[in-house]
Amino acid sequence: MESLDLTLFGLAIFLFAGWCFNWFLHVLAILYGKWKLHRPTPAVPPENLPGISVLKPLVGVDPHLFENLESFFTLKYPAFELLFCIQDEMDGALMVVKSLCQKYPNVDAKLFLGGKKVGVNPKINNMSIGYEAAKYDLIMISDSGLKMAPDTLLDMALTLTDKVGLVHQMPYACSRKGIASHLEKVYFGSQHAKMYLCADVFRINCTTGMSCLMRKNVVEEAGGLKEFGQYLAEDFFLGQAFLDRGWRVKITSHPAMQNSGMYSISQHHNRLVRWMKLRTAMLPLTMFLEPISQCMVMGAMVSWAVTYLFDWSPLMFFLGHVLVWFLLDYLQIKVIENKPLPFSKFEYIVCWFLNELSYLALIVQSHIDSTISWRGKKFRLRWGGYVEEIHTKQTV
Numbered sequence: 001m002e003s004l005d006l007t008l009f010g011l012a013i014f015l016f017a018g019w020c021f022n023w024f025l026h027v028l029a030i031l032y033g034k035w036k037l038h039r040p041t042p043a044v045p046p047e048n049l050p051g052i053s054v055l056k057p058l059v060g061v062d063p064h065l066f067e068n069l070e071s072f073f074t075l076k077y078p079a080f081e082l083l084f085c086i087q088d089e090m091d092g093a094l095m096v097v098k099s100l101c102q103k104y105p106n107v108d109a110k111l112f113l114g115g116k117k118v119g120v121n122p123k124i125n126n127m128s129i130g131y132e133a134a135k136y137d138l139i140m141i142s143d144s145g146l147k148m149a150p151d152t153l154l155d156m157a158l159t160l161t162d163k164v165g166l167v168h169q170m171p172y173a174c175s176r177k178g179i180a181s182h183l184e185k186v187y188f189g190s191q192h193a194k195m196y197l198c199a200d201v202f203r204i205n206c207t208t209g210m211s212c213l214m215r216k217n218v219v220e221e222a223g224g225l226k227e228f229g230q231y232l233a234e235d236f237f238l239g240q241a242f243l244d245r246g247w248r249v250k251i252t253s254h255p256a257m258q259n260s261g262m263y264s265i266s267q268h269h270n271r272l273v274r275w276m277k278l279r280t281a282m283l284p285l286t287m288f289l290e291p292i293s294q295c296m297v298m299g300a301m302v303s304w305a306v307t308y309l310f311d312w313s314p315l316m317f318f319l320g321h322v323l324v325w326f327l328l329d330y331l332q333i334k335v336i337e338n339k340p341l342p343f344s345k346f347e348y349i350v351c352w353f354l355n356e357l358s359y360l361a362l363i364v365q366s367h368i369d370s371t372i373s374w375r376g377k378k379f380r381l382r383w384g385g386y387v388e389e390i391h392t393k394q395t396v
Helices: 002-036 065-073 093-103 120-133 152-159 181-190 190-203 216-221 225-230 235-245 265-282 284-293 295-310 314-337 345-368
Strands: 052-058 079-087 107-114 137-144 164-168 171-173 211-215 250-253 257-258 370-376 379-382 387-389
Touching: 002 190, 002 211, 002 295, 002 379, 052 065, 052 152, 052 370, 065 079, 065 093, 065 216, 079 093, 079 120, 079 152, 093 107, 107 120, 107 190, 120 225, 137 152, 137 216, 152 211, 164 235, 171 181, 171 190, 181 265, 181 345, 190 250, 190 314, 211 216, 211 235, 216 225, 216 235, 235 250, 265 284, 265 345, 265 379, 284 295, 284 345, 295 314, 295 345, 314 345
Parallel strands: 052 079, 052 137, 079 107, 164 250, 171 257
Antiparallel strands: 137 211, 164 211, 370 379, 379 387
8 A cells, every 4th residue: 555655656746747847848948939930130141151952842733832932933042943853744833833934034943853763752752853963062852832931041051050960940830711720820839839949959850851951961971862762751860860970950040831722620630640650650659758748638647646746626727737838839829920820819719729639639540540641642651660652452
């Protein structure tokens, strides 16, 4: 009986300490975000800036593709090239790229068709020819759904100091219409931003492949871009390759503004499930840490702990816990947005609760099936982040 009491006491202390540490991370993310993000970009003589090759892997057309790609043609940077990579010559994105090349003839833009099979990752296969043809020593990988501010590339180049080998943007989202857009902003501006900002402080690998600038010579040391074609989460392994070689990985002050023209709550949830599956395969410990790091689960567990330790009311503690978490998330998303939020406080409340309550169900869903659907293909996920493509039999 005494050993049971000691075990319960130890568990309660552990949970309460973890809860206190969580609040430290919340406050740290808000303060660091306020200091790090949306800094004014200083003026730099053009001759002091390195050339950058921007790889743009494209698949299909969405309503915002022209707008997103045009933002790269209008970048305020002295020396860069745009390398558009399209797998299928019948892809509608081809006409969008050609029209922009005609509109901006002075921009150094090239088109690469067909890709090159170097692994199972279709994005890496798509970019391989463009990567090999890049003329600059700095490579940027940028997804088609991003809209770029004119000075973002300059900001990323200035973040790439002597000790930094890879710079990436913290994911966020442009303002669009409807509850699905608001939900994306709440997710990327709260729990996701907290993870990214704290990871940057503690130098934990949290690289995002949707927008990252890196030194090509380091990628070549690691085996070249083709080396990462065996993973779906190539961004994580690219970041780890830099860390393993003594380079730092940093986020830039401009968030990555996702601006897909095709979005919905179900698409957002499917994306989160895919990311959860990849995290679990690469870092199995997240299978246990991710659920208990959520607001509702942590609140329920620590409510028991404080009742055991201090005889506090579990219901009142739980409600206070949720309220403070809710308010800190609101402060954080205001820091990330850096201007008035594009939705009302009521819409924020609805999206916050929808995000928190659905996330646990998505975690469960991610553990039910190890297959991943991405870019029109299916993959079977293996431990360590390795994948194999699932080829379906065709019947006639």
